[in-house]
Amino acid sequence: MSPPTLLVLRADPPPRLGRLTGRVRVRYADEGSLAAELPSADVLLVWDFTSDAVRAAWPGAGPRPAWVHTPSAGVDRLLCPELVASDTVVTNARGIFEQPIAEYVAGLVLAMAKDLPGTLELQRERRWHHREGLPVAGTRAVVVGAGPIGRAVATTLRALGVRTAVVGRTARPRVHGAEELDLLLTRADWVVCAAPLTTSTRGMFDARRFGLMQPSARFVNVGRGQLVVEDDLVAAVTKRWIAGAALDVFAEEPLGEDSALWDVPGLIVSPHMSGDTVGWRDRLGAQFVDMFELWAAGRPLPNVVDKERGYVPVHD
Amino acid sequence: MSPPTLLVLRADPPPRLGRLTGRVRVRYADEGSLAAELPSADVLLVWDFTSDAVRAAWPGAGPRPAWVHTPSAGVDRLLCPELVASDTVVTNARGIFEQPIAEYVAGLVLAMAKDLPGTLELQRERRWHHREGLPVAGTRAVVVGAGPIGRAVATTLRALGVRTAVVGRTARPRVHGAEELDLLLTRADWVVCAAPLTTSTRGMFDARRFGLMQPSARFVNVGRGQLVVEDDLVAAVTKRWIAGAALDVFAEEPLGEDSALWDVPGLIVSPHMSGDTVGWRDRLGAQFVDMFELWAAGRPLPNVVDKERGYVPVHD
Numbered sequence: 199m200s201p202p203t204l205l206v207l208r209a210d211p212p213p214r215l216g217r218l219t220g221r222v223r224v225r226y227a228d229e230g231s232l233a234a235e236l237p238s239a240d241v242l243l244v245w246d247f248t249s250d251a252v253r254a255a256w257p258g259a260g261p262r263p264a265w266v267h268t269p270s271a272g273v274d275r276l277l278c279p280e281l282v283a284s285d286t287v288v289t290n291a292r293g294i295f296e297q298p299i300a301e302y303v304a305g306l307v308l309a310m311a312k313d314l315p316g317t318l319e320l321q322r323e324r325r326w327h328h329r330e331g332l333p334v335a336g337t338r339a340v341v342v343g344a345g346p347i348g349r350a351v352a353t354t355l356r357a358l359g360v361r362t363a364v365v366g367r368t369a370r371p372r373v374h375g376a377e378e379l380d381l382l383l384t385r386a387d388w389v390v391c392a393a394p395l396t397t398s399t400r401g402m403f404d405a406r407r408f409g410l411m412q413p414s415a416r417f418v419n420v421g422r423g424q425l426v427v428e429d430d431l432v433a434a435v436t437k438r439w440i441a442g443a444a445l446d447v448f449a450e451e452p453l454g455e456d457s458a459l460w461d462v463p464g465l466i467v468s469p470h471m472s473g474d475t476v477g478w479r480d481r482l483g484a485q486f487v488d489m490f491e492l493w494a495a496g497r498p499l500p501n502v503v504d505k506e507r508g509y510v511p512v513h514d
Numbered sequence: 515m516s517p518p519t520l521l522v523l524r525a526d527p528p529p530r531l532g533r534l535t536g537r538v539r540v541r542y543a544d545e546g547s548l549a550a551e552l553p554s555a556d557v558l559l560v561w562d563f564t565s566d567a568v569r570a571a572w573p574g575a576g577p578r579p580a581w582v583h584t585p586s587a588g589v590d591r592l593l594c595p596e597l598v599a600s601d602t603v604v605t606n607a608r609g610i611f612e613q614p615i616a617e618y619v620a621g622l623v624l625a626m627a628k629d630l631p632g633t634l635e636l637q638r639e640r641r642w643h644h645r646e647g648l649p650v651a652g653t654r655a656v657v658v659g660a661g662p663i664g665r666a667v668a669t670t671l672r673a674l675g676v677r678t679a680v681v682g683r684t685a686r687p688r689v690h691g692a693e694e695l696d697l698l699l700t701r702a703d704w705v706v707c708a709a710p711l712t713t714s715t716r717g718m719f720d721a722r723r724f725g726l727m728q729p730s731a732r733f734v735n736v737g738r739g740q741l742v743v744e745d746d747l748v749a750a751v752t753k754r755w756i757a758g759a760a761l762d763v764f765a766e767e768p769l770g771e772d773s774a775l776w777d778v779p780g781l782i783v784s785p786h787m788s789g790d791t792v793g794w795r796d797r798l799g800a801q802f803v804d805m806f807e808l809w810a811a812g813r814p815l816p817n818v819v820d821k822e823r824g825y826v827p828v829h830d
Contacts, residue, residue, distance in 0.1 A: 301650045301674070305628050308621030317784045318634055324776040326768035326785045330792045334617045357673035358617070452642035460640040468633045469642045476646045 202494065205239035205263065207232060209246035213269075213483040218490055229255075237262055241493065243486055244268040244276065248451065253278040261285070265493055269482035271295050271347055271473070272422055273503050274395035281505065288503040289489060292510055294481050295473030296350035299392070299420050302472035304354045306444045307388055308334060310416050315466065335359025340382045342402075343392035343421060344373045345512055347473075351390055351420075360388065367398070367507075383410045388418065394509035395422035403427065408434035416442045420472045423448035428459065435464045446472045518810065521555035521579065523548060525562035529585075529799040534806055545571075553578055557809065559802060560584040560592065564767065569594040577601070581809055585798035587611050587663055587789070588738055589819050590711035597821065604819040605805060608826055610797050611789030612666035615708070615736050618788035620670045622760045623704055624650060626732050631782065651675025656698045658718075659708035659737060660689045661828055663789075667708055667736075676704065683714070683823075699726045704734065710825035711738035719743065724750035732758045736788045739764035744775065751780045762788040 204222045206213065207229075215224065227235040229246075233255035236242065242263045244252055247270035258280050268276055269291045276288060309315065312331040320327050339355050341348045344366025352362045363382050369375030374382060383389060389411060393399045403417070404427040411417070417440055419426055428449055434440050444466035445459065451470055453459060459467055492499055504511050520538045522529065523545075531540065543551040545562075549571035552558065558579045560568060563586035574596050584592055585607045592604060625631065628647040636643050655671050657664045660682025668678045679698050685691030690698060699705060705727060709715045719733070720743040727733070733756055735742055744765055750756050760782035761775065767786055769775060775783055808815055820827050 297651055298647060298649060301624055302628050302647065304674070305621065305624030305630060308617060309625050309630055312618050312621050312787075314621060314625055314630065314782075315634055317787075318631055318782065320785070321776060321783045324771045324773075328785045328787050328790070330790050330794065331614060331618065331787065333614060333791045335613055354674070358620070358670070455640045457640075460637060466630075466634070467637045469636070469644045471628075471633075471644050471647065474644070474646050475649045478646065 202240040203238060204241045204243060204490070205232075205235050206243045207246045207249060207251065209248075211479065213243065213245050213486065214480060215483070216487050218487055221494075222490070233257070239263045240265070241490070242266045244270075247275070250275050252276050253281075256280050259284070265289070265499070267486055267489060269294075269486060271345075272394055273508060274422060274424075277503075277505060277508060287499060288505055289499050289501045290503055290510055291482055291485060292346055292501040294478065294485060296346045298475045298478070299347050299473045300350035300354035302446070303351045303390055303392075303418055303420060304358060306418050306466065307339075307355065307360070307416075308358070310442055310444065310466075311337075337361070337387040338385060339363070339388035339390060340365060340379070340386040341390045341392060342379065343394065344370070345392070345394065345509055347420070348390075348392040349512070351392055355388070355390075380407070380410055383407060383415075384412070386411065386415055388416055391417070391419040391421045391425055393421045393425055394507075395424050396508040400424050401427050403431065405430040405433065408439050411440050413438060413441060415440045416444070418444045418446075420446050423451065432458060432462050432465070435462055442466075444468070446470055518556040519554060520557045520559060520806070521548075521551050522559045523562045523565060523567065525564075527795065529559065529561050529802065530796060531799070532803050534803055537810075538806070549573070555579045556581070557806070558582045560586075563591070566591050568592050569597075572596050575600070581605070581815070583802055583805060585610075585802060587661075588710055589824060590738060590740075593819075593821060593824060603815060604821055605815050605817040606819055606826055607798055607801060608662055608817040610794065610801060612662045614791045614794070615663050615789045616666035616670035618762070619667045619706055619708075619734055619736060620674060622734050622782065623655075623671065623676070623732075624674070626758055626760065626782075627653075653677070653703040654701060655679070655704035655706060656681060656695070656702040657706045657708060658695065659710065660686070661708070661710065661825060663736070664706075664708040665828070667706055671704070671706075696723070696726055699723060699731075700728070702727065702731055704732055707733070707735040707737045707741050709737045709741055710823075711740050712824040716740050717743050719747065721746040721749065724755050727756050729754060729757060731756045732760070734760045734762075736762045739767065748774060748778050748781070751778055758782075760784070762786055 204224050206226050208226045229251035232251050237257045247268050265287045267289045311334045339360045339362040341352045342365045352364045355362045364373050365379050366373040442464040446468045517539050520540050522542050524542045545567040548567050553573045563584050581603045583605045627650045655676045655678040657668045658681045668680045671678045680689050681695050682689040758780040762784045
């Protein structure tokens with residue numbers, strides 16, 4: 199029996215496939231050659247997880263590839279109707295990004311509470327200007343997204359004494375349903391978006407929802423840029439509907455040099471890095487290798503995406 | 515019996531003495547009039563806790579004031595040999611600053627791990643430049659100072675998964691003795707100084723100790739500026755003996771506009787604000803009023819400073 203064909207949508211540095219060497223036929227594609235290569239691949243590793251090319255290149259009906267893995271948490275860039283309807287299994291990188299993102303969000307919350315951006319600006323100006331910080335323990339957060347990232351964020355915020363509610367699609371033990379979101383927003387000091395991008399979450403943070411928040415509230419997005427109506431957020435921060443925001447994700451990435459988002463006072467812009475800690479690419483590669491071993495042995499894969507819902511469900 | 519005389523070393527805004535109104539004779543002094551007023555005061559409230567004037571103005575032997583309260587954690591600015599030798603009771607503001615400082619330190623640790631200063635600098639330049647953060651959970655911290663502030667810092671860092679050792683003057687359960695400090699420094703990712711300023715701690719962070727630290731280590735000082743040999747710290751950061759530092763306290767405050775500390779790459783400078791959250795002055799005033807009631811009733815005061823040691827001992 200010939201070895202399976204692993205097609206890698208190339209990004210630099212390439213994945214370290216380690217102990218798969220010699221046991222798979224590895225082919226590399228870029229966005230241009232992906233469509234031609236896909237029908238002969240058994241497995242697709244979307245190593246360039248920032249690419250939207252899979253949707254356009256998907257071969258439609260047919261048995262191949264049998265498995266698509268993306269080394270990211272979100273799968274929104276992959277899922278096209280034909281892939282959703284197919285028998286192809288889609289998996290994600292659950293387990294890699296949760297703790298880094300939780301720490302990143304906690305860092306943003308503390309930095310905003312203590313006005314670290316203001317401190318750094320004053321330092322540039324060599325100005326000694328004492329200010330009063332905000333306490334963090336005892337404040338309230340709403341984390342939108344009840345997947346493992348949202349839950350990790352909640353755990354870390356709670357460790358800092360923040361009273362944290364998690365909101366998911368449907369109410370479950372320790373998770374509020376989407377119908378409770380608006381009320382929770384009205385009393386939150388911190389609103390953290392860690393939701394998957396689906397047809398029902400796209401644009402969910404719009405002028406109406408920013409209008410529900412307290413003037414002292416701050417908004418953090420570590421999910422996907424398209425969850426937020428960016429013009430509405432800029433208006434909300436500029437008009438002081440809310441006190442500030444931090445975006446790590448954007449509708450278009452990388453953010454263009456001419457974007458209005460770069461210089462909104464009170465808005466922190468970071469380059470989609472919240473989940474990425476030193477060694478992350480190696481961890482993503484090692485996770486894929488482990489999963490490939492399971493697949494090759496015919497055993498069940500972890501991290502299987504519910505393609506209709508657009509994310510990996512958490513089983514409580 | 516005439517009401518007791520409360521002398522307040524003035525700072526703006528003045529303390530809200532609330533329910534003491536009419537029950538005490540309140541006099542206000544500035545640094546210039548302090549020496550003349552002190553001998554007739556029963557109680558001195560050093561409301562301007564940034565002043566060094568008490569040492570110079572202290573009347574020497576004599577029964578008055580019977581009690582000196584400083585609305586700060588450190589008492590180093592007060593203690594002169596005559597005050598130490600006197601029967602005067604000295605108290606501090608234990609209980610007000612611990613949680614804010616712990617959060618502030620946690621914010622600095624997370625911000626440095628995730629390179630938030632770099633992110634803000636790139637944002638100013640409208641540059642999208644992805645970087646990898648450092649994980650915080652699983653790293654090691656040494657907190658120097660086993661008082662309530664050091665302990666609160668340790669509790670908060672541990673809540674973030676940081677393996678945290680506390681170092682005090684002498685070894686006790688859960689506290690390392692000073693003789694263990696050097697070894698602990700050699701393996702710490704984070705070194706946090708929250709020690710009282712005493713004759714044995716002054717200048718304790720010098721070139722030798724920065725030289726013990728790992729090149730990846732970062733140093734945070736929320737204690738007193740004089741605990742650090744500032745020139746040695748600048749050299750250590752500049753020469754990359756250590757990876758970075760954050761100072762909230764300085765040998766001279768406010769830091770002069772011409773100080774070399776303002777623009778050392780990798781050094782965050784903030785204006786002695788780590789413990790100060792919105793409402794802190796009111797909390798300090800209310801704490802003093804509560805303590806005054808105890809004193810007037812002849813009951814024991816909390817937060818009594820061991821004047822020989824120079825801090826309020828923690829009784830485990």
